[in-house]
Amino acid sequence: MKRRLVVGNWKENPSSLSEAKELLRALKKKVTRARPVEVYLAVPHAFLHTLTGGKKNGRPLLGVQDISAFWGGAHTGEVAASMVKSIGGHFSIVGHSERRSLGETNEMVNKKVLAALGAGLHVVLCIGEEARDPEGVYLTLLTHELETAFQDIFPRDLGRVAIAYEPIFAIGKSGLDAMKGDDVHEMIIFIRKFITERFNRSRADSMPVLYGGSVDSTNAKDLLTTAGVDGFLLGRASLEVDTFFEIVRFARQV
Ligand code: PGA
Secondary structure, eight states: OOOOEEEEEOOSOOSSHHHHHHHHHHHHHHHTTOTTSEEEEEEOHHHHHHHHTTSOOSSSEEEESOOOSSSSSSOTTOOOHHHHHHTTOOEEEESOHHHHTTTOOHHHHHHHHHHHHHTTOEEEEEEOOSOOOTTOHHHHHHHHHHHHHTTTOOGGGGGGEEEEEOOGGGTTSOGGGSOOHHHHHHHHHHHHHHHHHHSOHHHHHHSOEEEESSOOTTTHHHHHHHSOOSEEEESGGGGSHHHHHHHHHHHHHO
């Protein structure tokens, strides 16, 4: 059976630990009914330890939204993957467009992927183009993002990687602005073809490929059926308990 994965990304929310605890409590109540869908939640670093209680918990699996490209040392402000792992973190999002827009390069994304995998974390690798052009230059850009991100990766670690396709123009809008199922479908095929050529067919079939960008309860079902995605990366919807679990429920049914 295909893996189904729904990843929530709280971004810079909520504004206090007490709100974060409350939100997680509400999510946990519902998540017990999510099986066999895997549910991840990327929380702010500042809250991770309290929310995990210092150890890896079942559902949802908690992680972070970004990770240091380094393994430790004199890097002010950075949080190493081993630190996240040691307080119960399960995964890190890497290469989110909101990090790339602050200057994160493909090479840095690659270092972060390697650091996270090296420390035993799972990785949700984000790729996505800023805009479309009729000549299809965006496809070259996406190939370059993928090629660089997977450089030097050990094939044995691939089972801990999921890819989230997030076109930047579709992020943070209303559900109407999400990409349409058919268009996402083309991109899922494109990504699976890359993985097949770079690794092999069975890797391409087993690696979860997610879509992110203005997913909500109005468009999730269509994206699952028409686009053939394995799940979603949810921003805003991950802060709304009912919407989040309606989407998880769709992922379980489709
Ligand atoms: P959104 O964010 O669901 O609010 O569009 C998605 C993301 O940025 O990961």
